[in-house]
Amino acid sequence: MTERGGVLARQRYLADYTVAAMARRRARNLGLLAVYGGMVFVLASVLFYTSALKHEAGLLLAEAPEIVVQRMIAGRHDLIPGGHTAALTGIRGVREVQPRLWGYHYDAAVRANYTLMVPPDRDLEPGTAVIGPALARARGASAGDMLSFRGHDGALTAFRIDAVLPQASTLASADLLLVAEKDFRRLFGIPEDRHTDLALHVPNPREVQTVAEKVLEALPDSRPILRDEILRTYDAVFDWRSALVLLPLSGALLAFAILAWEKASGLSADERREIGILKAIGWETSDVLQMKLWEGALISLLAFLLGTTAAYWHVFGLSAPLLAPVMQGWSVLYPDFRLTPTVSATQLLTLFFLTVFPYLVATLVPVWRAAVTDPDEVMR
Amino acid sequence: MASGTPRHRPRSRPGDRALIVLLLASLALAGSLLHAALPRAEAHTQHAPMLVRDLGLTGLALFTEARYTRHLGLGDRHAAFRDHPMALEHFPSGSLLPPPRHLHD
Numbered sequence: 001m002t003e004r005g006g007v008l009a010r011q012r013y014l015a016d017y018t019v020a021a022m023a024r025r026r027a028r029n030l031g032l033l034a035v036y037g038g039m040v041f042v043l044a045s046v047l048f049y050t051s052a053l054k055h056e057a058g059l060l061l062a063e064a065p066e067i068v069v070q071r072m073i074a075g076r077h078d079l080i081p082g083g084h085t086a087a088l089t090g091i092r093g094v095r096e097v098q099p100r101l102w103g104y105h106y107d108a109a110v111r112a113n114y115t116l117m118v119p120p121d122r123d124l125e126p127g128t129a130v131i132g133p134a135l136a137r138a139r140g141a142s143a144g145d146m147l148s149f150r151g152h153d154g155a156l157t158a159f160r161i162d163a164v165l166p167q168a169s170t171l172a173s174a175d176l177l178l179v180a181e182k183d184f185r186r187l188f189g190i191p192e193d194r195h196t197d198l199a200l201h202v203p204n205p206r207e208v209q210t211v212a213e214k215v216l217e218a219l220p221d222s223r224p225i226l227r228d229e230i231l232r233t234y235d236a237v238f239d240w241r242s243a244l245v246l247l248p249l250s251g252a253l254l255a256f257a258i259l260a261w262e263k264a265s266g267l268s269a270d271e272r273r274e275i276g277i278l279k280a281i282g283w284e285t286s287d288v289l290q291m292k293l294w295e296g297a298l299i300s301l302l303a304f305l306l307g308t309t310a311a312y313w314h315v316f317g318l319s320a321p322l323l324a325p326v327m328q329g330w331s332v333l334y335p336d337f338r339l340t341p342t343v344s345a346t347q348l349l350t351l352f353f354l355t356v357f358p359y360l361v362a363t364l365v366p367v368w369r370a371a372v373t374d375p376d377e378v379m380r
Numbered sequence: 381m382a383s384g385t386p387r388h389r390p391r392s393r394p395g396d397r398a399l400i401v402l403l404l405a406s407l408a409l410a411g412s413l414l415h416a417a418l419p420r421a422e423a424h425t426q427h428a429p430m431l432v433r434d435l436g437l438t439g440l441a442l443f444t445e446a447r448y449t450r451h452l453g454l455g456d457r458h459a460a461f462r463d464h465p466m467a468l469e470h471f472p473s474g475s476l477l478p479p480p481r482h483l484h485d
Contacts, residue, residue: 012393012395012396012479014395015394015395015396015397015398015399016394017395019394019397019398031386048483049464056440057440059428059429060428060432060437060440061432061438061440062429063433064436064437064438065438068438070454070455077454090408098436098455100436104447109397112445113445113447113450115441115450119434119435120433120434120435120436121435132441154416162405165418166427168426168428169430169431170439171428171430171439171441171442172428172431172432172437172441173428173437174439174441175441175450176441177442178435197454199436225438225453225454229453230452230453230454232437232441233452234452253405298398300406300419301402302401302405305402305405305406305409306405306408308409309408309412312415312416316416327482333441333444335440335441335442341415342416343412343413350430
């Protein structure tokens with residue numbers, strides 16, 4: 001037999017012995033596998049869900065206006081007068097200044113906030129509205145139905161639903177109510193020359209910061225908000241929320257770490273005797289170490305593979321029913337969406353080194369200590 | 381060998397069985413990663429960005445209960461104290477959301 005064949009055969013015998021030994025303590029090892037796999041599942045679910053939401057937010061908000069200019073009065077957002085639009089139009093680097101009309105409406109019927117908006121690119125007929133999918137679901141409305149809202153003066157304004165926005169856009173449009181400019185102004189009592197804010201389109205990304213500074217010079221009472229700031233805010237929110245999910249779990253994680261350490265490092269009397277006997281019948285220290293490496297590797301790899309696979313299908317197959325309520329919030333109008341699967345090599349490697357590696361190290365150190373001592377002493 | 385002697389049937393070895401389980405679990409994960417890598421023409425990856433561009437939207441409809449949670453990036457500096465400086469936070473997601481990062485800077 002060649003040398004390589006000999007090494008392989010030796011490893012196969014070691015694996016056979018290890019698995020047979022593990023089967024003798026079946027309940028203990030299966031229990032450990034379940035808890036270990038569960039921990040990997042929770043960690044991987046949070047990791048996958050957070051990064052998928054960040055990815056989705058990045059994808060969507062990459063299309064948002066480069067700069068939004070708000071007017072501030074006494075620290076609060078206020079309506080922006082028409083003169084402000086003219087003041088920004090001449091700034092070099094700004095392709096278009098688009099006055100926006102949007103706001104919120106609280107609907108007491110379903111106890112939900114809608115985002116009302118005048119679409120800049122399409123002319124809606126007064127008296128008609130286009131609604132978001134979650135709003136349509138909450139009100140049980142579809143195209144052709146009528147919805148009425150009480151305006152600022154108490155008068156009811158009725159809208160005929162022209163269309164419901166596609167379900168595919170729900171992450172951005174769940175609570176939208178698109179209405180004509182005339183209806184919007186009447187509903188909220190907004191004068192003709194006022195807008196909610198201004199969207200600035202700056203085609204060159206390197207000019208955005210300079211344009212923002214020029215906006216502040218031209219309009220000291222305004223606040224330019226850059227698209228990058230909005231994206232960073234969303235990143236921070238999802239990081240914060242994943243930390244909030246992991247915080248209550250940290251106790252469980254710690255408990256598992258102690259359990260794993262105890263299981264891996266504190267050899268039981270049986271195991272010590274087993275090592276002693278193996279040494280007495282001629283096993284080398286390296287054989288014992290390899291046998292324990294097989295045991296640790298089998299449990300931790302299996303826990304990693306099963307936990308990560310289960311987390312993947314939990315997040316991307318079932319839309320994370322265990323995590324979504326915490327990560328999304330408590331809105332009445334939930335967008336009902338599926339996340340696009342995004343798993344990176346970095347995520348998998350991070351998970352692997354966080355879960356498999358420490359367990360293997362914890363397994364080997366005490367076994368090495370037991371294996372290098374005299375068999376007679378170990379068995380006593 | 382006598383014709384009546386039961387033929388020895390090689391049993392699968394415990395180590396091999398464990399490796400098969402490990403291999404199956406690896407295949408399951410590899411299959412999931414393959415599923416993630418599949419090119420998909422899902423409608424929501426096209427519709428939603430288009431809508432954001434057309435309407436000039438600035439926030440996701442994830443937390444719609446309050447204005448400063450619906451449009452996170454646009455919240456003003458006093459959003460959480462909109463009624464008066466000692467006002468308590470009304471909405472659960474408001475207390476779970478950190479203030480926008482640009483307000484820290």
